[in-house]
Structure formats: C-alpha cells, structure tokens
Amino acid sequence: MESQHGRFEPTRFEDLTVTVDFHCHSACRFCIVQEGMNRFKGVAFERFTAAVDDNVEQRRYRRLTFTGGEVALEKRLFDFVDYARESGSFEHVRLQTNGRLMADRAFAKKVVDAGIDEFFVSLHGPNAAVQDHISQRPGSFDEAWAGMQNLKELGATLLTNTVLCTPNADHLSAIVETVAPLEPVRMEWWNYLPMEDFSDERELLVPMARLMPSLRDALERAAELGIETTTKYVPRCLLGEHGASLDNGQPDVVIAEDFYEPYPRFSCLYEAKCEHSETCLGLTHSYIEKYGWERDRLVPEPRTTPWREPVDGFALASERAGGTGAAAGGRTHPEWRALVDGVAEAHDAQLTSLTLDRRRCIYHFEQGESSVDVVLTARTADGPALLRTASFDLHYRNVEGAETTLAPLVRAVAEAVRDRDPGGMKLDERKGLVGVDALRRSALRKQRKTES
Numbered sequence: 519m520e521s522q523h524g525r526f527e528p529t530r531f532e533d534l535t536v537t538v539d540f541h542c543h544s545a546c547r548f549c550i551v552q553e554g555m556n557r558f559k560g561v562a563f564e565r566f567t568a569a570v571d572d573n574v575e576q577r578r579y580r581r582l583t584f585t586g587g588e589v590a591l592e593k594r595l596f597d598f599v600d601y602a603r604e605s606g607s608f609e610h611v612r613l614q615t616n617g618r619l620m621a622d623r624a625f626a627k628k629v630v631d632a633g634i635d636e637f638f639v640s641l642h643g644p645n646a647a648v649q650d651h652i653s654q655r656p657g658s659f660d661e662a663w664a665g666m667q668n669l670k671e672l673g674a675t676l677l678t679n680t681v682l683c684t685p686n687a688d689h690l691s692a693i694v695e696t697v698a699p700l701e702p703v704r705m706e707w708w709n710y711l712p713m714e715d716f717s718d719e720r721e722l723l724v725p726m727a728r729l730m731p732s733l734r735d736a737l738e739r740a741a742e743l744g745i746e747t748t749t750k751y752v753p754r755c756l757l758g759e760h761g762a763s764l765d766n767g768q769p770d771v772v773i774a775e776d777f778y779e780p781y782p783r784f785s786c787l788y789e790a791k792c793e794h795s796e797t798c799l800g801l802t803h804s805y806i807e808k809y810g811w812e813r814d815r816l817v818p819e820p821r822t823t824p825w826r827e828p829v830d831g832f833a834l835a836s837e838r839a840g841g842t843g844a845a846a847g848g849r850t851h852p853e854w855r856a857l858v859d860g861v862a863e864a865h866d867a868q869l870t871s872l873t874l875d876r877r878r879c880i881y882h883f884e885q886g887e888s889s890v891d892v893v894l895t896a897r898t899a900d901g902p903a904l905l906r907t908a909s910f911d912l913h914y915r916n917v918e919g920a921e922t923t924l925a926p927l928v929r930a931v932a933e934a935v936r937d938r939d940p941g942g943m944k945l946d947e948r949k950g951l952v953g954v955d956a957l958r959r960s961a962l963r964k965q966r967k968t969e970s
C-alpha cells in the first residue's frame with residue numbers, strides 16, 4: 519500500500535495550481551474570485567500545455583491542482599486532465615471544487631476515471647442551513663454532500679476547505695463532526711480575505727475573540743478524530759497548541775497575472791518582536807480598520823533569533839544606504855533615496871539602510887541609541903496609514919528608544935516623502951509567485967520575439 523506519509527503536508531514547492539475557469543454556479547458571500555469572475559479568463563490551453571511540457575522537462579511539481587471558479591463546469595476540463603495525465607509528470611491531480619456536480623454519480627465516476635485522484639471540496643457549513651446561506655444556492659449542501667459520498671465510494675481522496683466567516687464562525691466543530699464519517703485526509707481552514715469589500719460591508723470578518731476559540735475547538739476535535747488540519751491567515755499566537763497548523767504558503771500559480779494585484783495586505787504590531795513573524799502574517803488591514811490591532815490579544819513569542827526584514831523571496835534588492843557595488847546588489851535606488859535625502863542629518867540621525875521589495879520600501883533610521891523604520895507601501899484609498907503621498911501609504915514601526923526625538927524625525931521624513939513623491943512610483947503588490955518565469959506571458963512574448 520502506498521505510504522501516505524507527508525503526502526498532504528503543505529507542499530508549495532511541489533504543487534502547481536492552474537486556474538482553468540472563473541465561472542461558478544454558487545455565489546459564496548466571501549468568494550475571493552467573484553470580482554475576478556467578471557474580469558478574468560481561465561488560462562489558455564496552450565499556456566497550460568506549456569506548463570505541463572515544462573514539468574516533463576524540469577520535474578518541478580508533483581501535484582497539479584485545477585482551480586478557478588467551479589472548474590467542473592469547464593467543458594474542456596477533460597482535455598486539461600488528459601494532457602496532464604498523459605504527460606506522466608504529476609503524481610497527483612487535484613480538483614478544487616464545490617462538489618455539487620459530483621452528486622451525479624456518472625459524472626463523478628468520469629472525473630475520477632479521467633485521473634483526478636484528490637478532491638479539495640468546499641465545506642462551509644455543517645448543514646444546509648449554514649452552507650446554503652453562504653453559497654446563496656438552496657440545495658447546494660445536499661449536492662455537495664452527495665458528491666463527497668460518491669467520491670469517497672469511488673476511492674478518491676477527500677480534503678475539505680472551510681472559509682472562516684461570520685455565518686459559520688460558531689459551527690466549526692460541527693463541520694468536523696459532519697464530515698468525519700467520510701474520513702477526509704485533511705481539513706483546511708482559511709480565514710476570510712476581503713478582496714473587494716475592504717470595509718467589510720458584508721460583515722464577514724469575524725472578531726478574533728469569537729473566531730479563535732471556535733477554531734481551536736474544531737482543530738482539537740479534528741485532532742481527536744485523527745484528521746490533519748491546515749490553517750491560513752489567522753494569527754499563529756491565537757492557535758494555542760495548534761500553532762503548527764498555520765501555513766500561509768501558496769503553490770505556484772499559472773493564472774491571470776493581475777489576479778493577485780488586489781491581494782490583501784497584512785500587518786502585526788509585534789512583527790519585529792515575534793519569533794513567528796516570518797511565517798505568520800498577522801491581521802489584514804481590513805480587519806485592523808474594523809477591529810483594531812488586537813494589541814492586548816496577540817501574544818508575540820519572544821525572538822530567539824535576530825529579526826530580519828522578510829523579503830518573501832521576491833526582493834528586488836536590499837542595500838546599505840552607504841553601500842555600492844556587489845554588497846549593495848549593484849543597485850543604489852537613487853529615486854527612493856531621493857525621497858528622504860538630507861532629512862535624517864537635519865535631525866542628528868542617519869539613514870542606515872534602505873530595503874526595497876515588491877511590497878514595500880523600508881527606510882531604517884538611527885538616531886544615537888534610538889531607531890525607527892519608515893515604511894512605504896502602495897497607496898490605498900483607505901488603508902491604515904500615517905500619511906498618504908501621491909504614490910504611497912506611509913507608516914512607521916519598530917520604534918526603539920527615545921520617542922520624543924524620533925517623532926520629529928518621522929514627521930519630517932513623512933513630509934519630505936509627501937513633498938517629493940512625483941506620483942506613479944511603483945512597488946509590485948503581487949503576493950504570490952505567478953507561475954514559473956518561463957510561463958509568464960511577458961516571458962513568452964519575449965521568447966516568441968527572439969524566435970521570430
């Protein structure tokens with residue numbers, strides 16, 4: 519019998535996700551691709567085959583996941599699956615699905631026979647009352663339930679995905695109890711991410727005081743039943759003994775490239791102090807706007823290793839402010855430095871480093887024994903910010919030492935950036951890696967040009 523050891527561990531370096539289609543027959547209240555459904559198309563078949571061909575050569579990925587809206591609605595799904603399976607380059611092919619179409623036994627069998635061996639099924643409630651309210655489609659729970667039963671009987675592997683939101687926040691353990699007889703190998707719990715309703719007019723964001731006890735109970739119950747769990751986008755320090763379940767990673771995605779542009783941003787007040795800040799994202803800005811920083815609820819784990827600015831693997835470069843050449847990555851970022859040039863010196867301080875990555879520009883200032891970071895992120899309409907300039911939201915963090923003398927420095931830096939920012943300066947806001955470079959449209963275009 520095949521060993522299952524490690525098969526369902528988070529494997530973002532081994533998983534490739536392809537967004538085949540953005541249509542859906544449910545209308546989940548929290549759906550993060552709902553807006554995308556109006557704008558994005560699925561990946562073109564040729565682009566998909568290029569990704570598969572690349573994997574035949576490179577063997578980067580062991581698992582292929584089809585996702586989007588409801589992928590089972592896509593007429594060409596079987597062409598995609600056939601091509602992937604015939605390539606022989608993937609050990610597992612997974613469908614992310616609401617499960618509803620699998621209620622038709624013949625269709626479920628066709629999908630399983632085509633070679634999809636893993637089903638990541640959305641289960642947002644323990645019963646029709648909760649799930650149908652969320653999906654806004656009466657009967658959707660019964661269909662999904664029948665679909666999961668069919669898949670189980672057909673020998674497929676089941677995983678579930680629950681998006682944590684107000685309508686199901688008090689039913690999380692009940693979801694575990696409901697699905698337990700079908701023996702899912704893993705249950706994933708993803709906290710709701712506002713992708714368009716940033717001010718939470720739909721009231722889907724659950725305050726931590728209500729969400730986390732319920733989630734911890736569900737994780738506990740799953741553990742008692744021997745079901746593995748993964749959590750995403752919740753503060754690790756509020757997971758109790760289930761902290762290790764947190765995995766905010768995402769697989770490589772072949773997707774409409776601008777899909778991740780509006781990806782929510784996260785912060786934690788204790789980022790520099792907490793041992794977990796490299797893996798824990800903290801809270802979304804929408805959450806902070808609505809419920810505050812949870813200053814008294816979050817519990818930073820004291821660091822045992824020095825904190826280093828996370829670069830998420832996507833840093834363009836980092837530099838010491840005075841450095842040049844190789845030590846500075848050969849970059850000086852003069853336009854970013856010019857925003858604050860001379861300000862520190864006027865306050866008996868120094869700009870000691872400038873870090874630029876795809877999400878932010880961080881200036882680290884030292885003033886005697888004191889220090890502070892001033893951080894620029896892409897401008898938003900209403901995100902938390904000390905000040906908004908033409909291109910950026912500006913805030914500060916990691917205040918160490920004399921606040922009374924650092925405050926005028928921060929104020930002067932903020933005013934300088936505001937006055938000097940010409941507008942149109944850009945950080946890359948994408949949160950996730952979007953496909954392997956070879957498969958990006960720009961790279962493909964370049965390649966075609968070179969070949970012609």
Ligand code: SF4
Pocket residue numbers: 753754755756786787788789792793794795798799800801816817818819
């Ligand atoms: S203190 Fe902040 S970074 Fe640390 S675990 Fe809690 S939320 Fe995450």
